[in-house]
Amino acid sequence: MISATDLRLTFGKGTPLENPALRGMSLTVNQGEFVTVIGSNGAGKSTFLNALAGEVIVDSGTIVVDNLNVTKLPTHKRADRVARVFQDPLAGTCEGLSIEENLSLAIKRGQRRGLSTAVKKQYMDQFRESLSSLNLGLENRLGDKMGLLSGGQRQAVSLLMASLTPSAILLLDEHTAALDPKTGAFVLALTTKIIEEQKLTALMVTHSMKQALEVGSRTVMLHQGQVVFDIAGKDREGLEVKDLLELFEKQRGLSVDDDSLLLS
């Protein structure tokens, strides 16, 4: 379980470019929930994810992951609890390292690394099994450099890497946005499959309202660094994009002027 309470963060404090990214953001995600997060540009989605991952440290508020207060911990000290897939398909893997080396890095996420050989024989069966579930033929290319793979393949491997060891939460940062629609759909299907099979707790940021309603068990909308609405269960069933927009306008007395939210 993770709970973020009253997170506040301002970029460029005391400068003309002062930008309050999080203004009292609170959200609790329970074990096994798959939450989709939407919001227009500048709503604080990415900042919120970065705050949970530890890439930015919030000015105030607390973040608790599985009963540990991680608010001030740097990324690598909370990596045992927080797994992550980036938006940029090239960001989640090392292109100069082989597929098996990347997977071997991920299998030790958040654990002590010693001087024993990194790519161990006993990992290979697990690697081959999970890679073959992708149906990309990668299980026969363990020694290939990551850079030889396409963006979609690399994103699929990033997803595998994030789910190779247990985590308290899996953060997905618009991880299908940089892919073509077909590959994006493939990676999204893979995401839901992995999350369901392994009963993961996940938080997925997306730019598409349609996607936010189609997958997951709960949808949260952010606006100006706060949660504007949070729907799950019966309320969420059968909901369409236009209902979401109405809900948003009713809540805020605002109209959504970000075309990308409507169009995607």
Place this chain on the structure above:
Amino acid sequence: MLSDIALYGAIETGLIYGLVAFAIYLSFRVLDFPDLTVDGSFPLGAAVAAVLIIDGWDPWLATGCAVLAGMAAGAVTAILNVKLKILNLLASILTMIALYSVNLRVMGRPNIALLGEDTVLTPWYSLDLPYHQVPVLLFVIVIFASLILLWRFMKSETGLAMRATGANPRMARAQGIATGAMIILGVAVSNGLVGLAGALFAQSQGAADVTMGVGVIVIGLASLIGGEAVITPSTVVRALIACVVGAIIYRLAIAFALNADFLGLQAQDLNLITAVLVTLAIVLPGIRSSVVGKLTRKKA
């Protein structure tokens, strides 16, 4: 042509600079950390080893201390970068400048002669080998051992974490790798190798000098880049072998250039030749491919 002594001399120095090339591979290539500390840690290694040998220490123990001194210098550079957030290149220049004073302090004077002292080479001269081949034999053993150790390290969990730190720091952090600690460790090990090279260089040349580090970084880079041009560094072990091969080729090229009387070059032209060779090593692969491209392109 080269005399036997000049040939073995070139290989001997090449093997020592092979250690420097390992160090530069580790900082520039693996960690993506342009580290100029080596110009200071090379004479530091020489100074520490020379002072301790003069003081009557066992030469191997003195060499070990030179390695530790080099590691400390590297750690200072990395800490300036990681903890104090100083740009990596500038951090290394600061350490390099500071080391000039430190080296003078360590030696107490600008140079120390090791003539007549027991060095790591002394016991090896009792072997039934020509005098000029002895250092080559010992340094081949040293560089082979270093290569194996480095290769095993790069393949270890920590080594892999270090490679990820240089290649993709954001991904490395997300995997729970303390990237700052990896940079400190890597730059320290790198300069430890340079300290070793400096200590061996002083013992084989019979003196330590405060100016002996000038341009070591460029020689190391020349070896690294030259080696990569000859042996494609597609794996760690190939990259390490490329370092040694590049360093020896570089020293042979210098020896030939200085020995070719028709060129009219003299010892004082060494740094100029080095700069020209590095430039050629960087530029030539590009020119070659563009020339090949022009020659083979059938359709415009």
